[in-house]
Amino acid sequence: MIVDERIVSYIHSLEKTNSDILEKIEKEAHEDNVPIIRKEMESFLRVMLELKRPKRILELGTAVGYSAILMSECIEKESKIVTIENYEKRIPIAKQNIKDAGKEKVIEFLEGDAMEIMPTLQENQFDFVFMDAAKAQYIHFLPEVMRLMKKGAVLITDNVLQEGDLIESKYVVRRRDRTIHKRMREYLEVVKNSKDLETSIVPIGDGITISVKK
Template sequence: MMDQERITQYIHSLDQGHGAFCDQIAKAARADRVPIIRKETANFLQAMVAATRPKRILEVGTAVGYSALLMAQVMPEETDIITIEKYEPRIPVARRHFAEAGLSDRITLLEGDAGEILKKLDGSFDFIFMDAAKGQYIHWLPDILRLLSTGGVLFSDNVLQDGDIIESRFAVERRNRTIHARMREYLYTLTHMPEFQTSVVPIGDGVALSVKG
């Protein structure tokens, strides 16, 4: 059996970074305990965006703008990103990062509750990156399905919850049981929906990669 921790360390040793600016953002975010995408997942995200070459990207969960900037590094020149963030202290930080990167015209940050904003969005997106409140993924899914174009990719991060997902609800801390139950429901729903072809990938904290048929 593979030693997952050693494998992850090896993958990290291959990482070339994402440029001085993004690497600085990542370092500061980790120091301040801001939840950002893990290193190995970041490379997977970039590879998927590069492979699919989406025209429109939707991100649910901006934080300080790190993952949006990673996607911007590899997306086609004509592509734009809409990203949603609710936590007010992080919004000006993300906007500053987008401005400093010269991407304010290609990355639009919408402020507010993702559930409310998703209901008001229209048009279609070729790539949707979900990385916000994990207990809300299942509630957002109907609008995500509506907004994702045929052939589009839904990339859902943190679906394995540091391994808690395989435990019974009684083995999970009481305060995490609702999130645990909802994520299990989300993964079961994704993998059984006829509209999606889904693979759960044990990279980072787990990614559910879904292609809309």
């Protein structure tokens, strides 16, 4: 927890009720221990989508389809979402949830490794990217993500502060988490210092970055 738990609880108490399908998916995700975006992240996404009004959205990490469906409820009718998921066990669940939400025409669901799929996509086509996939892969995803983003496009990356562990020495972090720790620090260094991005690190949820392509 990187923000005082009482503050987080208070913020959650102010949130509006989601659509029935999102409430159902959220309940099932919590029961099955499937990670989905936090309530404060939902609100942030909604605000950013309202501000940006994107026509083409790329999501890396569909999981069970929760965030893709949430975003689909916030965009204009002609807008589209492309979402990529590699974890076989979650793919059929995500497909069914997207179908149950009636969003099959809005959300294009691509199955497979994002590092294999992204090079097949046309460059400069997305004006909004939400990255919430394997954290150790963010640094590897970034060059392709940049290629796919239009000038002025927004990139939001979730879970970048690792429950606060990111500020710890690598020797304090559990051995099995050291690769993620190293690569996430590298990712933050790159997005903060890239001449092609303007980036802010925001300590909401488990920490996010919001970047704009210059």
